[in-house]
Amino acid sequence: MRFTRSALAATALAALSVGATTALAAPASAAANTTPQKVCGSGYKTVNSAPVGSLGTVYLTYNATNGRNCVTTIRNNPGTALSMSAWVYVSDTDQGDEDYGAYTSYAGPTYVYGKAHCVDWGGNIKNVYVQVTGSNCASLKENRVTFTR
16 A cells, blocks of 8 residues: 555656656747747638737737637737737627736737627737727727827
C-alpha cells in the first residue's frame, strides 16, 4: 500500500512538472506572424479592423457560412507576455465573448453569432484600448474610440 501511494505521488508530481514546464515554455498564443484567419479559423474573412496605437491591430472577421463573427487582437511585435484582450458583443441578442490575459502574440479568438446584427468589438494591448460600437450595420455609421489608461 505504501509503495502504491509513493508511486502514485511520484507519477503525479512528474506529470505536474512536465505540464508546468510545457505551459510556461509555449503559451497558446506564442505564434509569431499570425493572421486573423489563422486565429479564427478557415472561412473567416476580415471585414473590419482598428489599430491599437502602434502596438498592433484588432480584427473583426465574419464567416458567411455560419453567420458568426470573430475578433482577435494581434501584436505587431510578438515577445514578452503583455496584457491583451479581444471582445465582441451583439446588443440585440445580448450575446458576447471575451478573452483577457497576458499573451505573447495575440488575444482571442472570441466568437458571437452576428448575422444581420450590429456588432460591438474591440481589444487592448498594454494600456491602449480600442472600442468600436455599432459596426457593420449596413448604412449606420459606427463609432470608434481609442484611449490610453
